[in-house]
Amino acid sequence: MTLEQMKREDSIPVVIVNSLGIITYVNGAFEDAMGWESPAILGRSLTLIIPEYLRDAHNLGFSRFLTTEQPTLLEHPIQLKAVDRNGREFVAEHFIIAEKVDGEWCFGATIKELDGEERSGAGN
Amino acid sequence: MPEIEYGPLLRQLRSTLGKLEVALGAIDEAIVWTDHQGLIQWCNGAFDRLVQRPHFRNLGEPLQQLLPLEHAGAGSGGGGHPWKQAAEGGVIRGLYRFSQGESIRALEVSASRVEVDRQASIVMTMRDVTEETQTRERIRRLMRQNQLILDSAGEGVYGLDPEGRTTFVNPAAARMLGWAVEELIGQPQHQVIHHSRADGSAYPAEQCPIYAAIREGVARTVRDEVFWRKDGSCFAVEYTSTPIVEEGEIQGAVVVFRDSTERRLAEADTARRSRLLMLLQRITEAANEAESVEQVMRFALDRICAHTGWPLGHVYLTDPESSSRQLVPTRIWNSGADSRYDDFRSLTEVTEFKVGRGLPGRVTSTRQPYLLADLSQDPDFARADGARRAGLVSAFAFPVTVGSGVTAVMEFFSTARAEPDVFLLEIMGQVGRQLGEVIQRKRAETRLHQSNRDLEVFASVASHDLQEPLRKITAFGDRLEEVSGEALDDRGRLYLSRMTAAAGRMQVLIDDLLQYARVSSRGRPLERLDLDQLIRQVLSDLETGIEESGARVELEPLPRVEADPSQMGQLFQNLIANALKFRHPERTPEVRISGRMVSDSTRPWCEITVADNGIGFDQQYGERIFEVFGRLHGRTAYPGTGMGLAICRKIVERHGGTIAAHGDPGRGARFRIRLPARRDPGKEVEQ
Numbered sequence: 007m008t009l010e011q012m013k014r015e016d017s018i019p020v021v022i023v024n025s026l027g028i029i030t031y032v033n034g035a036f037e038d039a040m041g042w043e044s045p046a047i048l049g050r051s052l053t054l055i056i057p058e059y060l061r062d063a064h065n066l067g068f069s070r071f072l073t074t075e076q077p078t079l080l081e082h083p084i085q086l087k088a089v090d091r092n093g094r095e096f097v098a099e100h101f102i103i104a105e106k107v108d109g110e111w112c113f114g115a116t117i118k119e120l121d122g123e124e125r126s127g128a129g130n
Numbered sequence: 131m132p133e134i135e136y137g138p139l140l141r142q143l144r145s146t147l148g149k150l151e152v153a154l155g156a157i158d159e160a161i162v163w164t165d166h167q168g169l170i171q172w173c174n175g176a177f178d179r180l181v182q183r184p185h186f187r188n189l190g191e192p193l194q195q196l197l198p199l200e201h202a203g204a205g206s207g208g209g210g211h212p213w214k215q216a217a218e219g220g221v222i223r224g225l226y227r228f229s230q231g232e233s234i235r236a237l238e239v240s241a242s243r244v245e246v247d248r249q250a251s252i253v254m255t256m257r258d259v260t261e262e263t264q265t266r267e268r269i270r271r272l273m274r275q276n277q278l279i280l281d282s283a284g285e286g287v288y289g290l291d292p293e294g295r296t297t298f299v300n301p302a303a304a305r306m307l308g309w310a311v312e313e314l315i316g317q318p319q320h321q322v323i324h325h326s327r328a329d330g331s332a333y334p335a336e337q338c339p340i341y342a343a344i345r346e347g348v349a350r351t352v353r354d355e356v357f358w359r360k361d362g363s364c365f366a367v368e369y370t371s372t373p374i375v376e377e378g379e380i381q382g383a384v385v386v387f388r389d390s391t392e393r394r395l396a397e398a399d400t401a402r403r404s405r406l407l408m409l410l411q412r413i414t415e416a417a418n419e420a421e422s423v424e425q426v427m428r429f430a431l432d433r434i435c436a437h438t439g440w441p442l443g444h445v446y447l448t449d450p451e452s453s454s455r456q457l458v459p460t461r462i463w464n465s466g467a468d469s470r471y472d473d474f475r476s477l478t479e480v481t482e483f484k485v486g487r488g489l490p491g492r493v494t495s496t497r498q499p500y501l502l503a504d505l506s507q508d509p510d511f512a513r514a515d516g517a518r519r520a521g522l523v524s525a526f527a528f529p530v531t532v533g534s535g536v537t538a539v540m541e542f543f544s545t546a547r548a549e550p551d552v553f554l555l556e557i558m559g560q561v562g563r564q565l566g567e568v569i570q571r572k573r574a575e576t577r578l579h580q581s582n583r584d585l586e587v588f589a590s591v592a593s594h595d596l597q598e599p600l601r602k603i604t605a606f607g608d609r610l611e612e613v614s615g616e617a618l619d620d621r622g623r624l625y626l627s628r629m630t631a632a633a634g635r636m637q638v639l640i641d642d643l644l645q646y647a648r649v650s651s652r653g654r655p656l657e658r659l660d661l662d663q664l665i666r667q668v669l670s671d672l673e674t675g676i677e678e679s680g681a682r683v684e685l686e687p688l689p690r691v692e693a694d695p696s697q698m699g700q701l702f703q704n705l706i707a708n709a710l711k712f713r714h715p716e717r718t719p720e721v722r723i724s725g726r727m728v729s730d731s732t733r734p735w736c737e738i739t740v741a742d743n744g745i746g747f748d749q750q751y752g753e754r755i756f757e758v759f760g761r762l763h764g765r766t767a768y769p770g771t772g773m774g775l776a777i778c779r780k781i782v783e784r785h786g787g788t789i790a791a792h793g794d795p796g797r798g799a800r801f802r803i804r805l806p807a808r809r810d811p812g813k814e815v816e817q
Contacts, residue, residue: 060189069150079186
């Protein structure tokens with residue numbers, strides 16, 4: 007999957023950030039699921055949709071990839087918690103990709119909320 | 131205010147954070163950060179490896195479920211998960227067990243609570259010390275085993291540092307040395323236990339082999355030194371000092387030692403027993419060489435006095451003439467006795483004992499050696515006053531036994547008190563028995579010598595005094611026949627002829643007896659002899675008789691012997707002539723002479739057999755035929771004096787050999803001669 011393909015996705019929430027972790031794109035499904043409208047979230051930090059207790063880990067991991075360019079989470083589905091505009095925390099399957107655009111890394115992710123049965127384990 | 135460029139700033143921060151993340155991920159220690167609820171906010175790669183889960187799956191997880199920990203009894207902490215205790219405000223540092231499936235890891239855990247943004251967080255670090263713990267446990271067990279070995283060892287063991295100071299001592303070493311273990315630790319060991327030699331002279335540390343092992347890095351074993359106890363006494367030790375070398379550097383030495391007092395005593399006892407046995411052997415050998423019984427006694431007295439250091443030795447003899455079995459003193463003493471014992475000697479030389487009384491009498495009645503440790507305390511020691519004046523304190527005596535009787539008692543006196551010595555007395559008992567055998571042999575030799583002298587005298591008488599009248603009888607008989615033969619009637623001539631024949635036989639008898647007597651007295655020195663050649667000469671001498679009888683003589687190769695050629699010639703001439711004389715009337719006589727080397731328990735022998743197919747004899751006469759004038763047949767049937775085989779036996783016995791006859795009536799006879807294959811120089815048996 008590529009960033010372009012992600013942008014064409016309209017049934018699953020998609021978010022794209024630049025190398026600074028600033029949100030540059032969300033699709034309609036994202037707006038519906040997360041309660042954010044595009045103008046309100048574009049240009050803001052991705053940590054908005056990450057629970058507070060995972061933000062440090064996110065910042066460290068994100069920075070490590072930019073420093074080492076060695077992925078650990080990319081291009082396979084992972085379960086991570088997310089938080090919507092109302093502060094509701096939920097478990098979602100993330101599929102994250104990275105691409106260089108004009109020499110800068112850009113990251114895209116699909117965020118598919120999982121119900122209880124779909125989760126591989128409580129909290130996982 | 132200029133516009134802030136957040137982009138570069140963020141990039142810079144990202145870069146710094148990325149490097150920090152990489153660094154934290156590279157260390158071996160697991161680090162985990164949780165919020166106040168215990169949910170993992172961040173962990174490093176070592177933590178991921180510890181719980182064996184992907185990094186992203188650990189984030190947000192409750193730490194206590196992901197990493198259940200059990201306190202392992204070391205450090206602070208105790209009950210409960212360290213995260214929980216840290217959350218409650220404690221600072222935890224301790225050893226915990228982390229079980230995951232069948233694997234159990236030992237973790238050194240540190241947990242503490244920090245306030246970030248007014249929020250409580252818990253930081254935990256974990257170091258996997260499983261292998262360290264296992265190694266430490268193995269070392270602990272090994273050290274415990276070593277300690278048990280050292281504690282239970284019978285040998286003393288101590289360690290030295292490079293300066294020779296004691297680093298450890300096992301209980302056996304401390305016990306032997308009479309010090310407490312803690313008193314010896316840190317002490318310069320040479321100065322404490324090894325400062326002097328056995329004779330009390332100083333033992334410089336630079337000469338000490340134990341320290342030499344440290345200096346030179348080579349193990350040293352010493353068997354004949356002493357260690358000194360705390361109380362100032364010393365004991366014999368044998369020790370090995372082995373350098374401790376680590377990475378090429380000598381770190382000290384380990385010394386293993388044992389108390390060798392008993393070993394040295396045992397060695398000394400063995401050496402003493404060996405010397406006593408040698409004494410017994412020498413006395414026996416020398417006694418065999420002695421020319422008289424008295425010389426035997428004197429030699430034994432001298433050797434025993436020299437060996438024991440006892441200054442006085444004497445011999446009592448049993449008196450065969452005495453019906454009450456009296457022991458009579460002799461003037462046989464050890465040579466070189468000090469003059470201060472003269473009075474005691476004089477007293478002894480007039481003191482007789484009945485069997486059972488006094489030291490000599492007691493030894494005679496019991497036939498056992500006896501030691502009197504204190505002469506003054508023995509009421510039965512009649513010469514006590516004399517002994518006291520001479521300064522004699524102890525005595526021992528042993529019987530010289532011949533068969534079941536006691537022929538002499540040898541007694542010895544000492545100026546120092548002697549303690550009972552079972553082995554000495556046992557050996558002296560053996561000396562007594564050996565001397566008895568020698569004395570018995572000497573007496574037999576003396577009797578034989580006397581007998582031979584008597585025979586020689588007879589021979590001399592026979593050769594001169596008997597032969598002269600015999601010659602006259604023969605001569606006058608011949609004259610009578612010449613002068614008056616015609617005048618005599620037939621009866622007279624018969625009488626005359628029988629008289630001269632009898633005189634002739636008597637001459638042969640006397641000649642044979644002379645020959646018998648001279649086997650001992652006229653024998654020639656023994657020499658290496660070719661028996662084949664000698665027997666061929668004998669056969670040549672007997673040629674006429676062999677031809678007349680038509681006999682067949684078979685001679686096999688014979689060994690060389692040391693013998694008197696003349697007597698060997700006589701021996702085989704008698705045996706072969708015997709075979710021809712006692713031939714079977716219906717058979718061609720056959721004589722077979724063969725030889726071989728044989729050995730028995732005493733020595734090797736040359737065995738020569740002369741066998742014939744003659745008339746043989748009944749084996750019951752196998753000995754009688756060797757007797758002087760021993761005959762099995764009438765003179766008419768087989769002429770001769772009956773001296774031939776007696777001479778044969780005397781010749782063989784003079785050579786230290788044996789002869790035996792085996793007869794089979796009507797079939798033949800076999801004579802087996804054994805002569806010593808090697809002869810002791812100068813040895814010849816008197817017959």
